[in-house]
Each structure stands twice: as C-alpha cells, then as structure tokens.
Amino acid sequence: MFRNFKTVPYIIFGRGCFGQLDGILSERRSLSGSFMVFLVDSCFSDRDLKERIPLKPGDLQLWVEVEEEPTTGYVDRLTEQVRAFSDKLPAGVIGIGGGSALDLAKAVSLMLTNPGSSALYQGWDLVKNPGVYHVGVPTLSGTGAEISRTTVLCGPEKKLGINSDYAVFDQIVLDPELLAGAPPDQRFYTGMDCYIHCVESLTGSYLNPFSRSYGEKAISLCREVFLDPGPESDDNLMMASYLGGMSIACSQVGVCHALSYGLSFVLGVHHGIGNCLIFDHLEEYYPEGVAEFRIMMAKNGVELPRDIVPSAGDGEIRKMADVAFVLDPLWENALGPDWKEKMSPGRIRELYLRVLR
Ligand code: NAD
Numbered sequence: 001m002f003r004n005f006k007t008v009p010y011i012i013f014g015r016g017c018f019g020q021l022d023g024i025l026s027e028r029r030s031l032s033g034s035f036m037v038f039l040v041d042s043c044f045s046d047r048d049l050k051e052r053i054p055l056k057p058g059d060l061q062l063w064v065e066v067e068e069e070p071t072t073g074y075v076d077r078l079t080e081q082v083r084a085f086s087d088k089l090p091a092g093v094i095g096i097g098g099g100s101a102l103d104l105a106k107a108v109s110l111m112l113t114n115p116g117s118s119a120l121y122q123g124w125d126l127v128k129n130p131g132v133y134h135v136g137v138p139t140l141s142g143t144g145a146e147i148s149r150t151t152v153l154c155g156p157e158k159k160l161g162i163n164s165d166y167a168v169f170d171q172i173v174l175d176p177e178l179l180a181g182a183p184p185d186q187r188f189y190t191g192m193d194c195y196i197h198c199v200e201s202l203t204g205s206y207l208n209p210f211s212r213s214y215g216e217k218a219i220s221l222c223r224e225v226f227l228d229p230g231p232e233s234d235d236n237l238m239m240a241s242y243l244g245g246m247s248i249a250c251s252q253v254g255v256c257h258a259l260s261y262g263l264s265f266v267l268g269v270h271h272g273i274g275n276c277l278i279f280d281h282l283e284e285y286y287p288e289g290v291a292e293f294r295i296m297m298a299k300n301g302v303e304l305p306r307d308i309v310p311s312a313g314d315g316e317i318r319k320m321a322d323v324a325f326v327l328d329p330l331w332e333n334a335l336g337p338d339w340k341e342k343m344s345p346g347r348i349r350e351l352y353l354r355v356l357r
C-alpha cells in the first residue's frame with residue numbers, strides 16, 4: 001500500500017517574507033470575520049520580532065514556553081485559553097518559533113475542533129475533524145515540523161505524535177532572516193536533526209526515489225551549512241529542513257530517532273540534543289554518517305553536553321527501551337523486515353547504557 005500523503009499547500013520563501021504575513025492573514029480574516037491567535041515562542045518576548053507580529057485589535061497573542069518539550073497537558077491548557085477568550089472559533093492559529101512552537105500551533109488548531117484531551121489523539125489518524133486554519137513560521141530549522149503531518153507531544157503514557165493529514169499547516173512562511181540570533185549550539189543540534197533524518201532515510205529499507213531525491217539534496221545542503229558555510233547558510237538550512245522533512249514523509253527515520261524518543265520521554269532530554277548524544281554512539285548502524293557528524297561537530301566547535309543527561313536507574317532504562325521498542329516502522333526501516341531478529345528490548349537497553357554511562 002503506497003502512502004498518499006498531504007503536503008503544505010502554500011509556501012512563501014525568502015529573506016524578509018515574514019513581512020507578507022499580514023497580507024496573507026488579511027484574506028482569512030475577511031473570509032471568516034474572526035480573530036487570529038498567535039502562539040509565539042517566549043524567547044521573542046524581548047526581541048525585535050515582537051513588534052513585527054501582525055496583531056490586530058481583537059487578536060489573541062500567547063507567549064509559549066518551550067523549555068519543556070510540548071506536552072498534551074500544555075496543549076489542553078492553551079486550547080482552553082483560546083476557548084475562554086471568545087465563543088467564536090478563531091480565523092487562524094499562527095505558530096512562530098522552533099519545532100516546539102510549531103507543534104503547539106498545530107495541536108491547538110486541531111484541539112479547537114475536536115473534543116477531549118489531546119492525549120486521546122496521540123497515534124495515527126485518530127483526529128476526526130479538520131482543525132482551524134494554521135500557519136507555521138519557523139525560527140529554527142531542522143526538525144521538518146513545518147512540513148510534517150505530525151505534532152509530537154509528550155503525553156501521560158508516551159511521547160507520540162498526533163499524526164494526521166489535518167495537522168499539516170495550511171501555510172508556511174520560510175524567512176531565513178528569522179534564524180538570525182539562534183544560539184549557535186541550538187542551531188547546530190536542530191540542524192543535526194535534519195542531517196540525521198537524511199542519514200536515516202537514505203540508508204533505510206523504506207528508501208525510494210521520492211525520498212532519495214529530497215534526502216540527497218537536503219544532506220548536501222547540510223554539508224554546505226555545517227562544513228563550508230557561506231552567506232546563504234541560513235537560507236540553505238531552512239531549505240534542508242523542508243527537504244529532509246519531505247524525504248522522511250515518504251520513508252521513515254531509524255535507530256537514532258527510536259532511541260531519542262525513549263530518552264526524551266523518560267528523562268526529558270530535548271529532541272535535537274538527544275539525537276546528537278545518541279547518534280554519536282551509533283557507528284555500528286550509520287558508520288559514514290557518524291564519522292561526518294563528528295567532523296561537523298569539530299568544525300562548528302560544538303561539544304556534546306553529556307552532563308545534561310541525568311543518570312538513569314535500571315527502571316528508567318527499562319522504560320526507555322519499552323518506549324523505543326514499540327516504534328515498529330522505525331526499526332523496520334533501519335534494520336529491514338526481519339528487524340525483530342536483530343533488535344530486542346535487551347539490546348536496546350545496551351544501546352542506552354552506552355549513551356548514559
Ligand atoms: P525548540 O523549538 O524546542 O527550541 C529550542 C530552543 O531554541 C528554545 O529555547 C527556543 O526558545 C529557542 N529558539 C527558537 N528559535 C530561536 C531563535 N530564532 N533565536 C533564539 N532562540 C530560539 O527546538 P527545535 O529543535 O526546533 O524543536 C524541537 C521540538 O520539535 C521537539 O519538541 C520535537 O519533539 C519536535 N519535533 C517535531 C517534529 C515534527 O515533525 N512535528 C519533528 C522533529 C522534532
């Protein structure tokens with residue numbers, strides 16, 4: 001069965017294109033006569049971008065906190081805040097920030113039109129009603145959240161996306177100028193998310209010409225950005241993130257992402273950093289990718305913050321392995337259809353021990 005996947009219908013790209021957001025939204029405002037909700041990463045609360053957000057009287061702007069990765073509880077609280085603000089549905093939800101803020105915007109858009117807690121929808125195709133019109137404006141690049149059909153949430157029982165065609169943004173605004181000011185280490189970790197998406201897609205058993213075409217271009221842009229940077233590095237990184245997201249849309253990620261999900265669910269380690277900490281130990285699975293990743297780290301003067309991972313007890317490692325082991329498609333992509341002969345919860349625990357001790 002081939003996947004029939006949806007992509008973002010409207011994309012604007014270019015330095016300064018954020019200035020066109022006002023015009024884009026005004027069409028929606030006149031269509032619905034309602035207000036807009038802006039969910040903006042709180043790191044911009046004291047930055048110039050704050051003055052450029054096209055807020056109109058009657059709009060709602062919420063600064064979102066992303067110190068913790070998005071949780072179902074936080075999505076539910078934000079949704080309640082929007083409901084309490086007006087009896088009407090908003091004309092749109094606009095997320096401005098890194099992957100976390102983008103995922104929050106997707107999730108709130110969906111939860112405004114679907115009953116119950118967002119935790120009920122973690123999984124595949126569980127969302128029944130289309131969400132509110134939603135727009136993504138990335139200010140960090142690498143996750144591919146701007147193009148994906150998922151919003152990754154930590155819930156009461158699992159870290160798992162709400163995977164739905166309705167999650168896909170209606171519009172994205174790709175303005176490379178918005179990446180300026182991202183802390184270099186954070187830019188690197190999030191950029192490596194894209195690099196690792198490409199390595200996992202390009203070496204996986206699900207690879208096909210569609211994914212390869214996007215993945216090869218994305219990985220070559222990552223190489224330019226992190227090995228031979230130039231004045232267009234932010235433009236290239238933004239395109240790499242988009243293309244890497246397109247590559248995995250039609251294939252899958254692999255070992256690093258499976259382990260990273262467990263690590264972040266149990267110990268709260270952020271996705272980008274968690275991926276890097278794990279990938280560094282995966283030579284056995286991705287020898288060329290890991291070698292190049294280390295060159296990129298050295299070239300960019302990045303030292304992995306190994307001390308941010310709290311020490312984990314046996315119970316926690318067991319839980320992480322349980323979270324990782326059930327991600328069947330990731331393992332199948334990485335190791336082939338007979339992956340259960342090659343990977344077990346015990347083997348996964350051994351891999352975690354390499355990272356954690
Ligand atoms: P992030 O959004 O968590 O942000 C990391 C840090 O960078 C935060 O402190 C944030 O405030 C700051 N930041 C963002 N933009 C900035 C800027 N321009 N200048 C200064 N600081 C800035 O980081 P991320 O790596 O982009 O996203 C990670 C999240 O994305 C995780 O929650 C992960 O689960 C999710 N994710 C989603 C998908 C998807 O397809 N939906 C894919 C991969 C990861």
Ligand code: ZN
Binds near residue numbers: 143193197257271
């Ligand atoms: Zn990722």
